[in-house]
Amino acid sequence: MAMTTKDSSTTAVTASGVLEVCSVRAGDALFGVPIMRVLEILGKQTVQTVPLAPAYIGGLVHYRGEVLTAVSLRQLLGLSLQDGLSDVLVFEGWDGYFGLMVDAVGEVSTVSSEKFEANPSTLEDRHKALFAGTYKLDGSLLVMLDPDHFAPDQLAEVEG
Amino acid sequence: MQASRVILLKFLIIFPDNLSVDDLTREFLIESQEGLDRMERCLTELEDRPDDRELIADIFRSVHTIKGTTGFLGFVRLEKLAHAGENLLGLLRDGRLRATQEIISGLLALLDGLRSILDSIESDGNEGGGGDDAMIERLVVLQQTEPSNTSVQASPPQKRKKSTRKSRAKQPPAQAAETTAALAVLQSLETTIDLPANGAQDSASGGTAARSATADSTLRVDIDLLNRMMNLVGELVLTRNQILQATATDAGFALLSRRLDMVTADLRESVMKARMQPVSHVFAKFPRMVRDLSQMLNKRVVLEMEGQETELDKGLLEAIKDPLTHSVRNAIDHGIEMPEVREQSGKSPEGTLRLRAYQEGSHVLIEVSDDGGGMPVERIRDKAIERKLISREKAAQLSERELMQLIFLPGFSTAEAITNVSGRGVGMDVVRTNVEKIGGKVEIESRPGKGTTLRLRIPLTLAIIPALIVRCKSNSSSGCLQQSFALPQGALHELVHLSADEASTAIEWIENAALYRLRGKLLPLVFLDSLLGHGEGTPAHAGRSGETYIAVLNADGRHYGLVVDGLADPEEIVVKPLSSVLKQIALFSGATVLGNGEMALILDPGAIAARAGIRLAEETEDVEERRELTTGTSDEYLLIEVGVEQAALPLSDVLRIERLPRSKMERLRGRPVLRFEGTLLPVEDSAGLANGDVDGEMTVVVCRDGERHVGIAVTQVLDVAAGSTLAEAGTEAFAAGVTLLKERVTGVVNLARVPALPPMELLPSQFPEQEFAEAWQ
Numbered sequence: 004m005a006m007t008t009k010d011s012s013t014t015a016v017t018a019s020g021v022l023e024v025c026s027v028r029a030g031d032a033l034f035g036v037p038i039m040r041v042l043e044i045l046g047k048q049t050v051q052t053v054p055l056a057p058a059y060i061g062g063l064v065h066y067r068g069e070v071l072t073a074v075s076l077r078q079l080l081g082l083s084l085q086d087g088l089s090d091v092l093v094f095e096g097w098d099g100y101f102g103l104m105v106d107a108v109g110e111v112s113t114v115s116s117e118k119f120e121a122n123p124s125t126l127e128d129r130h131k132a133l134f135a136g137t138y139k140l141d142g143s144l145l146v147m148l149d150p151d152h153f154a155p156d157q158l159a160e161v162e163g
Numbered sequence: 164m165q166a167s168r169v170i171l172l173k174f175l176i177i178f179p180d181n182l183s184v185d186d187l188t189r190e191f192l193i194e195s196q197e198g199l200d201r202m203e204r205c206l207t208e209l210e211d212r213p214d215d216r217e218l219i220a221d222i223f224r225s226v227h228t229i230k231g232t233t234g235f236l237g238f239v240r241l242e243k244l245a246h247a248g249e250n251l252l253g254l255l256r257d258g259r260l261r262a263t264q265e266i267i268s269g270l271l272a273l274l275d276g277l278r279s280i281l282d283s284i285e286s287d288g289n290e291g292g293g294g295d296d297a298m299i300e301r302l303v304v305l306q307q308t309e310p311s312n313t314s315v316q317a318s319p320p321q322k323r324k325k326s327t328r329k330s331r332a333k334q335p336p337a338q339a340a341e342t343t344a345a346l347a348v349l350q351s352l353e354t355t356i357d358l359p360a361n362g363a364q365d366s367a368s369g370g371t372a373a374r375s376a377t378a379d380s381t382l383r384v385d386i387d388l389l390n391r392m393m394n395l396v397g398e399l400v401l402t403r404n405q406i407l408q409a410t411a412t413d414a415g416f417a418l419l420s421r422r423l424d425m426v427t428a429d430l431r432e433s434v435m436k437a438r439m440q441p442v443s444h445v446f447a448k449f450p451r452m453v454r455d456l457s458q459m460l461n462k463r464v465v466l467e468m469e470g471q472e473t474e475l476d477k478g479l480l481e482a483i484k485d486p487l488t489h490s491v492r493n494a495i496d497h498g499i500e501m502p503e504v505r506e507q508s509g510k511s512p513e514g515t516l517r518l519r520a521y522q523e524g525s526h527v528l529i530e531v532s533d534d535g536g537g538m539p540v541e542r543i544r545d546k547a548i549e550r551k552l553i554s555r556e557k558a559a560q561l562s563e564r565e566l567m568q569l570i571f572l573p574g575f576s577t578a579e580a581i582t583n584v585s586g587r588g589v590g591m592d593v594v595r596t597n598v599e600k601i602g603g604k605v606e607i608e609s610r611p612g613k614g615t616t617l618r619l620r621i622p623l624t625l626a627i628i629p630a631l632i633v634r635c636k637s638n639s640s641s642g643c644l645q646q647s648f649a650l651p652q653g654a655l656h657e658l659v660h661l662s663a664d665e666a667s668t669a670i671e672w673i674e675n676a677a678l679y680r681l682r683g684k685l686l687p688l689v690f691l692d693s694l695l696g697h698g699e700g701t702p703a704h705a706g707r708s709g710e711t712y713i714a715v716l717n718a719d720g721r722h723y724g725l726v727v728d729g730l731a732d733p734e735e736i737v738v739k740p741l742s743s744v745l746k747q748i749a750l751f752s753g754a755t756v757l758g759n760g761e762m763a764l765i766l767d768p769g770a771i772a773a774r775a776g777i778r779l780a781e782e783t784e785d786v787e788e789r790r791e792l793t794t795g796t797s798d799e800y801l802l803i804e805v806g807v808e809q810a811a812l813p814l815s816d817v818l819r820i821e822r823l824p825r826s827k828m829e830r831l832r833g834r835p836v837l838r839f840e841g842t843l844l845p846v847e848d849s850a851g852l853a854n855g856d857v858d859g860e861m862t863v864v865v866c867r868d869g870e871r872h873v874g875i876a877v878t879q880v881l882d883v884a885a886g887s888t889l890a891e892a893g894t895e896a897f898a899a900g901v902t903l904l905k906e907r908v909t910g911v912v913n914l915a916r917v918p919a920l921p922p923m924e925l926l927p928s929q930f931p932e933q934e935f936a937e938a939w940q
Binding site: 049051052053054055056057060063064065067068069070071072098099101155156158159 | 394395397398401646695696697739741742743744745747748750751754755756760761762763764
């Protein structure tokens, strides 16, 4: 299911040459996720930590009567966990809905496929799996994240 | 032909695309299944009242409706079979045949035939292969079992038989020819049964009219939609809670918020109610099953059903279907004896199987009881040893009640040979697993020669469970935070509170194992914070500071205390599933959103016990605990010490144990009384315990005596134990007021003898109204 969606979004890029990207911030870095995959953005959420959970799990988020598992982008990148409120993006994965905790959600921008470049070969292996490539913006780089790669169940396989 | 073309045309106009046709088929399937269920019920009733025209007409309508619709949808095989049944039923309805045992069996077989075709349509969209000729033949033969007089109508059945025979003879075994042959039969039948068919039309339309009245007031709703509604209501409840908090200070909003509050509560209740179904949906198939089974086993069984209107969540109802079927099957196969055996032991040759459903608090209880031979304890033990489920030494130590529990072990069966009724060793363990999966419990009671009762205790709804919210310190990087967890009430036995001073001394240690003396027995303790990986680095017994609570839990027979830092109110929580990653932690059974909007993980008491290794250390306790549990609620006692004497209180009457400062004890006209949240409690204090040191504390056991509550002042509470009755020497009568507790004769406190409060009219009449009211607050 998710694979087909991903394929179609990739083809959408090649066909039209542009992609709408929602930018998110974690630490000092700027990341992007395809806006079409984002179901909802929950601002300033209290995230309930789960004892004994793998490090990349930020905790539980309340989303429309459901309790979602949220992945912490900071933890994935090896940054220290931030206390207090976080912005959470909601995605749909194989195993149902899940959240991505980020420091802040930025604006939605349109990027052109001409500016796209694949991951550099020097990137760490675990980041290679996480990042889907980079858009060269004026003055900065926008690293793309693939929701299919940071879904909790996918991470469980990769991170063990 | 003309007519069918018109129908076809209409069909095309109304249902232009395939999707609608699928919808139509599904609708047809649901309706037919319901019709067949009704038919099954009526047929088993018909056995007792073979001349009941109403019943026959009802059965006829069911079959007729199926036949009518199948022709429309083009299910030839189904139509053919239904048609054959209709012919036979037509004769019954017109009184030209009598509903004999043979005919009813034939009709039941027809029912199964129809059902299997419907199943096939449901699973792969077509009627499936296989012929029904044998079945049709059987029905045709049945039509002649009692040919009626010499009336004109007598000929059609014979003619029909001939034509069927002929077409059968013509028909080669190959499947290809079957369709044409079937059509030929169909046509030949059509010509012969014109008359009854017309009659059928009339009665059928009458039936539709009667039914449409109820149909108008009900509506079929997709279960997914209901689930979605349930989720939305949950969301609404949480939003409401937040609104209530946000608007608490604004007077203008207060009224609106309150209204929102009320509407939300009502809505939630209505949606939950919409998911409820009466247990008769499950019970309905048992008359047939009991009939078939008892005939097969040559037993005579009467089925009694009670409380069919008791309602249960649809999901749960589905979940108990199989366990209940197993239980009924067991009761007939193993429980009820053969008629000769019953007569020898002075019982009626007819065995009674009782199905009873009733609600008790937040649970629905379903009992399957038989008046058979009871469970042969010796045989159960021998079989369990033979199948290596238990060692001989261990078995010798078990009491009868414990031995009975062995039937719930996987792989247990006492059947000598494997029959198709039972004996495959998958039975009671499946019953227990399935019931426990939905948060229920299975209890068994059996008396030799008198019978066996199996009791399934099912929670009212699956999604909402009562839970106690406990708090646990968690040292996150920002300092000490309290995190809430939900502890299901089902496993919770009692709570022990330790004040800050007590906590350091009351918990004792053997190496790294913490223990607490609970009424003289050592209870292993599990610290929630260290279990969850908090407070690492500091050894747990380096001393606990602050108030501590011990939740005494019993999970799958494992008895232990869970130490937590704080308690919040009990709450009805909506269980939400966890993602697979979090399920792997295996300590939490789900998550929930609390009333204050906070999220809480639901603790799994069984998994915690397993993680803490409770089982191995507590094997003996485990057995003892189970014995105490199964000894029944009626003869369990709270052993108390009053002054120098010991006495027993029936545990079922004990509400709670209060420890309070002696100064709280007041006197009303010389009688000690206690005030509790606006209620007055008369206290029986035979040992004068209230007269001690005013600054000291005393213990009062609050008991129930009928409608009223009374308190018993005690020196201390000793234990909970199972008592057994004693017969007075030389008589059969049980000695009243005493019981054998822990091998000691102990007097039972007669709660009814605790004097009531002084009656109102005895109070001085000049008692000012104000004060009077206060005295009675």
